[in-house]
Amino acid sequence: MSASQASATHSSTAASTTAPRPDGPRTVGIVGLGYVGLPLLLAYAKAGKRAIGFDIDPHKPEQILAGKSYIKHIPSAAVAEARNSGLVDATVDFSRIAETDAVIICVPTPLDEHLEPDLSYVTDTLDAICPHLRPGHVVSLESTTYPGTTEEEVVPRVKARGLVPGESVFVVYSPEREDPGNPNFTAANIPKVVGGFTPACLEAGVALYRAAFETVVPVSSCGVAELTKLLENIYRAVNIGLVNELKIVADAMGIDIWEVIRAAATKPFGFTPFYPGPGLGGHCIPIDPFYLTWKAREYGVNTRFIELAGQINRSMPEYVVRRTMLALNERGKAVKGSRVLMLGLAYKADVDDMRESPTFELMDRFSDLGAVVSYHDPYVPVIGPTREHAKWKGVASAVWNRETINAADAVVIATAHKAVNLSELAAWAGLVIDTRDAMRGISGPATVIKS
Numbered sequence: 340m341s342a343s344q345a346s347a348t349h350s351s352t353a354a355s356t357t358a359p360r361p362d363g364p365r366t367v368g369i370v371g372l373g374y375v376g377l378p379l380l381l382a383y384a385k386a387g388k389r390a391i392g393f394d395i396d397p398h399k400p401e402q403i404l405a406g407k408s409y410i411k412h413i414p415s416a417a418v419a420e421a422r423n424s425g426l427v428d429a430t431v432d433f434s435r436i437a438e439t440d441a442v443i444i445c446v447p448t449p450l451d452e453h454l455e456p457d458l459s460y461v462t463d464t465l466d467a468i469c470p471h472l473r474p475g476h477v478v479s480l481e482s483t484t485y486p487g488t489t490e491e492e493v494v495p496r497v498k499a500r501g502l503v504p505g506e507s508v509f510v511v512y513s514p515e516r517e518d519p520g521n522p523n524f525t526a527a528n529i530p531k532v533v534g535g536f537t538p539a540c541l542e543a544g545v546a547l548y549r550a551a552f553e554t555v556v557p558v559s560s561c562g563v564a565e566l567t568k569l570l571e572n573i574y575r576a577v578n579i580g581l582v583n584e585l586k587i588v589a590d591a592m593g594i595d596i597w598e599v600i601r602a603a604a605t606k607p608f609g610f611t612p613f614y615p616g617p618g619l620g621g622h623c624i625p626i627d628p629f630y631l632t633w634k635a636r637e638y639g640v641n642t643r644f645i646e647l648a649g650q651i652n653r654s655m656p657e658y659v660v661r662r663t664m665l666a667l668n669e670r671g672k673a674v675k676g677s678r679v680l681m682l683g684l685a686y687k688a689d690v691d692d693m694r695e696s697p698t699f700e701l702m703d704r705f706s707d708l709g710a711v712v713s714y715h716d717p718y719v720p721v722i723g724p725t726r727e728h729a730k731w732k733g734v735a736s737a738v739w740n741r742e743t744i745n746a747a748d749a750v751v752i753a754t755a756h757k758a759v760n761l762s763e764l765a766a767w768a769g770l771v772i773d774t775r776d777a778m779r780g781i782s783g784p785a786t787v788i789k790s
Contacts, residue, residue: 359475359539363441363550364439364440364546366389366440367389367390367440368436371447371464372400374410374517375481375517376443376445378526379481379526380403380421381417381421382526382527384426385527387426389428391429391439393430393432394431396431400429400431403427403429410692412690436471437471441479442477442478442479443547444479445482446460446482449726455629455633458484465493469496472508476509477508477509477543478497479512479533480511481512481515483568483623483630485633486634487562487565490562494510505536505540509540509543510561511533511564512565513532514565514568515568530554530555533558568627573631576624576625579614579616579652582615583652584651590789595789596789597779614775618656618701619652620687620695628648656701657704659701659772659774663751664708667770670748674710675709676710678713678747679710679747681702681753682750682764683715683756684754685718686754687754688755689757699728713737721735750764750768750770750771751771753775755776755777762781770785
């Protein structure tokens with residue numbers, strides 16, 4: 340059926356009740372082919388489902404069609420295998436939504452300049468797919484967002500097409516739980532929480548995800564599923580905020596917070612280790628708490644605890660800069676004119692994901708103070724476009740050699756990639772600011788300051 344034919348059937352058939360397929364959809368559309376969407380695409384193909392990927396960036400479909408990966412921790416061999424199976428396709432043509440039985444939306448949900456939710460990617464995607472929906476379609480939102488989004492944004496747009504959620508179309512929310520670079524988990528073996536707009540929607544959502552996931556966890560509503568995702572990440576953000584504050588206290592007392600955490604972690608109950616750092620990165624932990632604090636204000640609730648943790652975490656780059664300035668001062672150098680090399684641009688070790696990386700904030704702050712800033716990251720050879728740090732676009736990773744390291748007045752370890760030879764760093768550098776406890780157990784002439 341063509342897209343136009345599919346659209347033409349809406350008015351005549353939308354009102355009829357359509358039962359969801361108990362074995363899940365035959366063809367799944369994945370909208371947004373980033374760190375969540377690409378693994379999902381491959382998971383459905385591996386489960387024997389036809390999977391079509393959609394993205395507004397033509398580079399991603401082109402790479403998939405060529406059997407290549409554009410994400411470091413996903414091997415090209417996996418993409419090529421899925422493509423060669425004949426089950427995977429990718430496109431920028433959203434009219435092909437009509438070919439699918441289910442659509443899973445995995446697009447970004449950033450914050451705006453006022454730290455308020457920006458749902459434009461979600462709403463633009465819905466506006467692009469809704470004209471091509473037909474009776475029987477399952478629509479699942481996976482983008483992290485505040486409770487009420489599915490009901491307030493997805494359902495009205497579906498209804499505007501003459502489709503009835505729970506009868507002719509099935510609307511669900513299922514939060515993504517990807518952990519890029521974690522070798523112990525793939526998309527398919529992470530339990531999948533699913534909430535439906537109606538009981539029939541939940542039934543359809545469970546069938547959709549059971550087709551590819553080992554464990555599906557049904558919950559009573561979309562709101563429960565939406566808040567589940569926020570709880571998971573706010574839990575981490577609050578505990579990281581706590582340990583970041585304790586780090587500042589420990590530094591003032593001359594105590595190694597990393598040793599304290601290792602000692603506390605020997606307790607076999609009642610303690611989970613969290614670790615300090617130069618700030619929060621990734622698309623979840625720095626952002627998700629603000630989605631809840633924004634929505635909570637609608638109900639007259641101030642989430643003081645969450646907001647305080649956010650303030651502490653967002654202040655950590657300034658703390659690292661201040662510690663670096665003091666260390667340079669001890670060596671008779673002003674930060675203005677000093678050469679500062681940032682080690683690691685990705686937000687976490689051993690991945691190429693630089694979304695919301697605190698390294699950008701550090702680079703901005705050092706640059707504003709007059710330092711000559713460069714970076715080295717084996718997984719980010721050139722900085723691509725970013726929403727908030729456009730001035731760094733096109734800057735290339737510095738070559739890793741003795742000359743580069745010797746030339747730096749300070750090397751700041753922001754991300755501890757295993758691929759970086761830290762023994763060489765200890766031998767070649769004069770001053771190392773270590774925000775990740777990466778230099779523990781590594782000896783050399785370099786002065787190492789934990790920050």
